[in-house]
Amino acid sequence: MEKLHNAVRQFKEKPWAAGVIAAIDRYTKKQQERRMLAVSHPFWVIVQKEISDHVRSWRFNVLLFLILLTCFGSLYTSITSLVDETRKAGDSDDPFFFLKLFTLSDGSLPPFHVFVGFLGPLLGIGLGFDAINSEQNSGTLSRIVAQPIHRDYLINAKFIAALTVIGVLFFALGFLVMGFGMFIIGIPPTVEEFFRIVCFLLLSILYVAFWLNLSVFLSIRFRQAATSALTAIAVWLFFTIFYQLIVNMVARALMPSEAALPQQLIGYQQFIMNLMRVIPSQLYTDATTTLLVPSVRSLGPLTMEQAYGAIPSPLPLGQSLLIVWPQLTGLIAATVVCFALSYVSFMRKEIRSR
Amino acid sequence: MNQSIIELESLTKKYGEFAAVDHLDLSIRKGEIFGLLGPNGAGKSTTILMMLGLTEPTSGRVKVCGIDSTIHPIDVKRRVGYLPDDVGFYEQLSGRENLLYTARLNRLSRREAEQRVDALLQRIGLKDASGKKAGKYSRGMRQRLGLADVLVKNPEVIILDEPTLGIDPIGVREFLDLIVALSREEQITVLLSSHHLHQVQQVCDRVGIFVAGKLLAQGNVVELSKALFSDKEPYLVEAAIEGALTPEMAETVKSQLLDLEGAVSVRIDKERIYIGGTQEVTAEVAHILVHAGVGLKHLNTREYGLDDIYTKYFEGGEVYGKTA
Numbered sequence: 001m002e003k004l005h006n007a008v009r010q011f012k013e014k015p016w017a018a019g020v021i022a023a024i025d026r027y028t029k030k031q032q033e034r035r036m037l038a039v040s041h042p043f044w045v046i047v048q049k050e051i052s053d054h055v056r057s058w059r060f061n062v063l064l065f066l067i068l069l070t071c072f073g074s075l076y077t078s079i080t081s082l083v084d085e086t087r088k089a090g091d092s093d094d095p096f097f098f099l100k101l102f103t104l105s106d107g108s109l110p111p112f113h114v115f116v117g118f119l120g121p122l123l124g125i126g127l128g129f130d131a132i133n134s135e136q137n138s139g140t141l142s143r144i145v146a147q148p149i150h151r152d153y154l155i156n157a158k159f160i161a162a163l164t165v166i167g168v169l170f171f172a173l174g175f176l177v178m179g180f181g182m183f184i185i186g187i188p189p190t191v192e193e194f195f196r197i198v199c200f201l202l203l204s205i206l207y208v209a210f211w212l213n214l215s216v217f218l219s220i221r222f223r224q225a226a227t228s229a230l231t232a233i234a235v236w237l238f239f240t241i242f243y244q245l246i247v248n249m250v251a252r253a254l255m256p257s258e259a260a261l262p263q264q265l266i267g268y269q270q271f272i273m274n275l276m277r278v279i280p281s282q283l284y285t286d287a288t289t290t291l292l293v294p295s296v297r298s299l300g301p302l303t304m305e306q307a308y309g310a311i312p313s314p315l316p317l318g319q320s321l322l323i324v325w326p327q328l329t330g331l332i333a334a335t336v337v338c339f340a341l342s343y344v345s346f347m348r349k350e351i352r353s354r
Numbered sequence: 355m356n357q358s359i360i361e362l363e364s365l366t367k368k369y370g371e372f373a374a375v376d377h378l379d380l381s382i383r384k385g386e387i388f389g390l391l392g393p394n395g396a397g398k399s400t401t402i403l404m405m406l407g408l409t410e411p412t413s414g415r416v417k418v419c420g421i422d423s424t425i426h427p428i429d430v431k432r433r434v435g436y437l438p439d440d441v442g443f444y445e446q447l448s449g450r451e452n453l454l455y456t457a458r459l460n461r462l463s464r465r466e467a468e469q470r471v472d473a474l475l476q477r478i479g480l481k482d483a484s485g486k487k488a489g490k491y492s493r494g495m496r497q498r499l500g501l502a503d504v505l506v507k508n509p510e511v512i513i514l515d516e517p518t519l520g521i522d523p524i525g526v527r528e529f530l531d532l533i534v535a536l537s538r539e540e541q542i543t544v545l546l547s548s549h550h551l552h553q554v555q556q557v558c559d560r561v562g563i564f565v566a567g568k569l570l571a572q573g574n575v576v577e578l579s580k581a582l583f584s585d586k587e588p589y590l591v592e593a594a595i596e597g598a599l600t601p602e603m604a605e606t607v608k609s610q611l612l613d614l615e616g617a618v619s620v621r622i623d624k625e626r627i628y629i630g631g632t633q634e635v636t637a638e639v640a641h642i643l644v645h646a647g648v649g650l651k652h653l654n655t656r657e658y659g660l661d662d663i664y665t666k667y668f669e670g671g672e673v674y675g676k677t678a
């Protein structure tokens with residue numbers, strides 16, 4: 001410590017160093033001055049405040065802790081099973097070795113992308129469920145809309161702020177996992193792997209944005225924050241658990257006989273798949289699997305003719321993206337619909353005090 | 355001074371069939387303190403919301419500072435400060451941070467915002483509590499912070515919706531004094547809605563009485579009582595007598611009293627006599643009663659205040675006997 005201190009002092013005494021330090025000082029002072037005099041657009045003022053509210057809230061920090069924990073848990077399991085995987089050799093020439101960090105699991109904990117698919121909705125709901133009704137209940141809403149701003153600034157800013165927080169969080173997490181992975185297994189990702197991971201992260205953000213918008217909509221619709229939170233969680237549970245059950249029941253009822261034609265069987269299969277794809281979580285799972293496991297070539301049934309002559313190699317990123325394009329569009333559409341609903345209902349709402 | 359700053363022209367707001375505000379015409383002059391007085395649910399808040407362009411009128415026009423609030427709400431909101439009833443602040447932020455946020459929403463730079471907010475906090479006497487979280491403020495402090503919040507944008511008009519609700523009497527006194535002082539110093543027009551008539555009476559230059567979506571009367575208190583009772587009896591004399599009168603005696607006294615110039619109605623109620631009139635007739639009443647040999651205990655003259663105007667309109671009918 002003493003040594004470091006002395007070194008710093010000696011460094012400071014050098015004339016050129018003193019000059020540099022003074023220049024940096026001047027620069028930061030000037031920047032600060034400019035910041036103090038700058039007039040920001042009210043929209044960004046709201047975004048700023050919302051972000052700082054999120055980051056400082058207990059709720060967000062609890063969620064963050066939960067997600068960090070699961071993230072490292074799944075990283076741990078994937079690395080331990082990665083070791084076994086390499087011992088088995090065989091696919092040591094797998095060009096997408098690094099991606100396995102995100103998809104492998106030894107069974108004790110689900111892999112990273114499944115975890116994100118599970119906790120992402122919770123994060124979205126957590127950031128949005130009291131966006132409007134808590135302001136209404138604390139009496140701040142009527143005060144804010146009486147300021148010279150357009151009303152939609154408020155809802156747009158809330159959405160942008162939450163999305164920014166989510167985006168930063170996911171990119172930080174994804175890159176953190178990548179960094180740790182590189183550090184532990186000693187293999188850097190290829191360019192394609194890197195872009196696949198970036199795509200996966202963007203997709204996850206989109207998925208969380210859907211849940212965020214849904215919960216914002218509920219927060220406008222319901223006056224009590226608890227009601228909107230419960231409703232959002234109910235929707236989430238319905239989609240993750242009960243919807244599958246219902247589809248299974250429908251599938252069993254519609255099951256064609258053993259003697260059915262292959263076309264019928266395929267039609268039936270397709271119908272069930274399409275039923276599953278109504279829900280956003282299925283779209284997300286489909287899309288992430290395709291992105292993170294390049295050997296996935298189709299999300300529906302493949303006939304022998306289609307598979308015939310195909311080279312059993314992983315798909316390039318462009319092709320994988322092409323496969324998930326419908327899923328992506330579906331997710332974007334669902335998000336936009338939710339946002340439009342909340343936008344319209346907020347603009348029409350008459351804002352009275354409490 | 356006489357130019358009007360808020361103008362409402364046959365303003366109407368309907369919720370389904372129910373008319374919350376019904377063809378309201380009102381004009382408020384620059385620099386005055388106007389009290390909008392009415393019971394709960396009379397449509398005061400709805401009128402205010404329409405002035406700010408926060409809700410659209412079904413028909414009619416609102417002009418504030420010469421700008422149509424329905425078409426250009428942003429320009430109006432730049433000039434008008436609004437303090438909602440039961441104002442709320444972000445509880446996790448300090449009082450000062452809350453004001454800074456408002457200031458920056460009004461396009462002030464950080465530096466300007468800090469200067470103005472600190473000056474305002476000093477002015478309303480919350481300097482010491484400025485760093486405290488707004489969630490820990492008492493009701494009265496919150497209301498004063500609300501006033502500062504309204505003043506941050508340097509408004510030409512401030513609209514206060516039930517500003518004194520839930521504050522203790524001393525707090526109310528201070529708050530109202532602050533409003534009057536600010537209005538006089540900075541030439542701010544104040545529109546104050548309330549159902550506390552005494553407070554309105556204390557501070558307002560003019561009062562509008564607002565019931566069931568309609569403005570029944572407006573003017574200062576004297577004008578109002580004249581306007582409302584001129585055809586009847588703006589003055590009331592109450593005489594307490596010793597022992598009930600015999601029926602014959604009551605008849606003579608009554609006819610004598612009615613002969614008085616300015617007396618309009620006489621009502622005898624056991625040991626009390628009420629004389630309503632267009633003029634001050636107390637001395638004559640005393641004279642007649644004493645001459646008739648009635649034991650006079652005391653005489654009480656009363657002018658109509660807002661109280662009576664209020665009761666008359668809100669409950670309708672009988673005004674007599676409402677005061678002790």
